[in-house]
Amino acid sequence: MKELKLILTVLLLLSVTTIADDYVRPQPRKTLHLPWHSKSSSYPQQVHISFAGDKHMRVTWITDDTSAPSVVEYGTLPGKYGSVAEGETTSYSYLFYSSGKIHHTVIGPLEPNSVYFYRCGGEGPEFELKTPPSQFPxxxxxxxxxxxxxxxxxxxxxxxxxxxxxxxxxxxxxxxxxxxxxxxxxxxxxxxxxxxxxxxxxxxxxxxxxxxxxxxxxxxxxxxxxxxxxxxxxxxxxxxxxxxxxxxxxxxxxxxxxxxxxxxxxxxxxxxxxxxxxxxxxxxxxxxxxxxxxxxxxxxxxxxxxxxxxxxxxxxxxxxxxxxxxxxxxxxxxxxxxxxxxxxxxxxxxxxxxxxxxxxxxxxxxxxxxxxxxxxxxxxxxxxxxxxxxxxxxxxxxxxxxxxxxxxxxxxxxxxxxxxxxxxxxxx
CATH class of the missing domain: 3.60.21.10 (Metallo-dependent phosphatases)
Known part of the structure; x- marks a missing residue:
């Protein structure tokens, strides 16, 4: 009798759970392992941008070459860079790890809601960024x-x-x-x-x-x-x-x-x-x-x-x-x-x-x-x-x-x- 009550209780709980939420939540997925492609030591890696004050963006990237220049060429047309900016660099060590050369270069002033094309360090691929609008939405x-x-x-x-x-x-x-x-x-x-x-x-x-x-x-x-x-x-x-x-x-x-x-x-x-x-x-x-x-x-x-x-x-x-x-x-x-x-x-x-x-x-x-x-x-x-x-x-x-x-x-x-x-x- 006790076993029957236990079974009925479990079935009731399952039915209530199904009615309340029929979405089956996903399980964690494995950590990604990105393939490493051999590039020249001055090749820009890990490029990202962030705001750096009014109408300016900070471009950040990393190179293995510690002598690579911290320059960003940019313009509003692909492959045509009418402006250039030079920035600062840093690096750090952590136990047995040594980072590459981390470049931070501020570009601007930039027009709002506009597309710019840019290249880091004078080589590597051309990147494209879009500035946000100056007003809503x-x-x-x-x-x-x-x-x-x-x-x-x-x-x-x-x-x-x-x-x-x-x-x-x-x-x-x-x-x-x-x-x-x-x-x-x-x-x-x-x-x-x-x-x-x-x-x-x-x-x-x-x-x-x-x-x-x-x-x-x-x-x-x-x-x-x-x-x-x-x-x-x-x-x-x-x-x-x-x-x-x-x-x-x-x-x-x-x-x-x-x-x-x-x-x-x-x-x-x-x-x-x-x-x-x-x-x-x-x-x-x-x-x-x-x-x-x-x-x-x-x-x-x-x-x-x-x-x-x-x-x-x-x-x-x-x-x-x-x-x-x-x-x-x-x-x-x-x-x-x-x-x-x-x-x-x-x-x-x-x-x-x-x-x-x-x-x-x-x-x-x-x-x-x-x-x-x-x-x-x-x-x-x-x-x-x-x-x-x-x-x-x-x-x-x-x-x-x-x-x-x-x-x-x-x-x-x-x-x-x-x-x-x-x-x-x-x-x-």
Whole structure:
């Protein structure tokens, strides 16, 4: 009799699960192993671009030849380069590994919404980039915790189809995890996309790579992925801001000091005080560890940073906050201090780009009131800011290598909702 009851209970649970969710979540895919093609030592590798202040782009690439020039030739016609810029170089060693020569060259001024052709170091292939528009509409791709697996490749293929203007990554890029040649393979993996559109990143826990008494943290990340921190008045590559079209975007460091006496906290207050919502009506923030998370994975890890910095973001009327770290997708309603608030930010966790560790399947039940949609699947997001008042967010699940739109919502800016007038405009 007990065995019969057990069987009936199992069948009932299976039927309920099937009715509630008939989607079979995918398993992790193996790490990619990219073939290495022999090139000359001065051949540019791992090319990617990022913003470097108003109307300028930073072109980054690596060569094995330490004497290769750090020059970028560029122009608006294929094979015809009317401009040339020279940049800086760096390199680093990590235990038994020595990096190639890492080149960072800023080009510009560039016209908005325009195609440029460029060549790095005077040889190698010609690359093509498109600058983002200077006004709405503008589309952002968003994907965290990328890694280098088969699911990563699928996510990158899907992002490539969405005709985005800028890619935003809230941490955990290569999953090199101290094995430095994995930074090189990641650079080769993302080059087709990252050389064509600006990739703006912040650090995650897999970028730390700190060895006590031997190596400081973030050496690989800071050397390879230089962001416009100096251009935005920051003293650290781990946090910075930039503006594009009508959006002011702040990239914070979950693994940099963030208490009220820290340099990051002071910089954030200063940066927020300079935001002009008439010029940039949309205000976005990215960091790695989510503040609002109903997954059992990494539960509560963002609490200290949230307690310190959420009042600043709330007072500044931040519209959207993106985070990674949790290997699943979740979108909140507008929330502040743990409660629904029409003038709070929408928080989106999107740490499901394709990492090697797999998905975080377990969620807390019952679902919190602030949580609007959640699913443990690989995928990416797209944010199209249509105008100063409306943006369309969609999340695209990886399903048998085809992007399936599983969540979408229209979002009104806080400027248009009257929240800016209701709250104190002075940052506390």
């Amino acid at each position: 503008i589309t952002f791709a968003v994907a965290g915790d990328l890694g280098q697996t088969g699911w990563t490749k699928s996510t990158l293929d899907h992002i490539d189809r969405c005709k985005y203007d800028v890619n935003l990554i809230p941490g955990d890029l290569s999953y090199a995890d101290y094995i430095q040649h994995r930074w090189d393979s990641f650079g080769r993996l993302v080059q087709p996309l990252a050389s064509a559109r600006p990739w703006m990143v912040t650090q995650g826990n897999h970028e730390v790579e700190h060895i006590p008494l031997i190596k400081d943290g973030f050496i690989s990340y800071n050397s390879r992925w230089k962001m416009p921190f100096e251009e935005s008045g920051s003293s650290s590559n781990l946090y910075y801001s930039f503006e594009v079209a009508g959006a002011h975007i702040i990239m914070l460091g979950s693994y940099a000091d963030y208490d009220e006496y820290s340099e990051q906290y002071t910089w954030l207050k200063t940066d927020l005080s300079k935001v002009d919502r008439k010029r940039t009506p949309w205000l976005l923030v990215l960091f790695h560890v989510p503040w609002y998370n109903s997954n059992t994975a990494h539960q509560g890890e963002g609490g200290d940073m949230m307690q310190t910095m959420e009042p600043l973001l709330y007072a500044a009327n931040v519209d959207l906050v993106f985070a990674g770290h949790v290997h699943a997708y979740e979108r909140s309603k507008r929330v502040y201090n743990g409660r629904l608030d029409p003038c709070g930010a929408v928080h989106i966790t999107i740490g499901d780009g394709g990492n090697k560790e797999g998905l975080a399947h377990k969620y807390i039940t019952p679902q919190p009131k602030w949580s609007d949609f959640r699913e443990a699947s690989f995928g990416h997001g797209e944010l199209k800011i249509v105008n100063s008042t409306h943006a369309f967010w969609s999340w695209h699940r990886n399903d048998d290598d085809e992007p399936v739109k599983s969540d979408d919502i229209w979002i009104n800016s806080l400027v248009s909702s009257g929240c800016v007038d209701q709250k104190r405009t002075e940052i506390p």
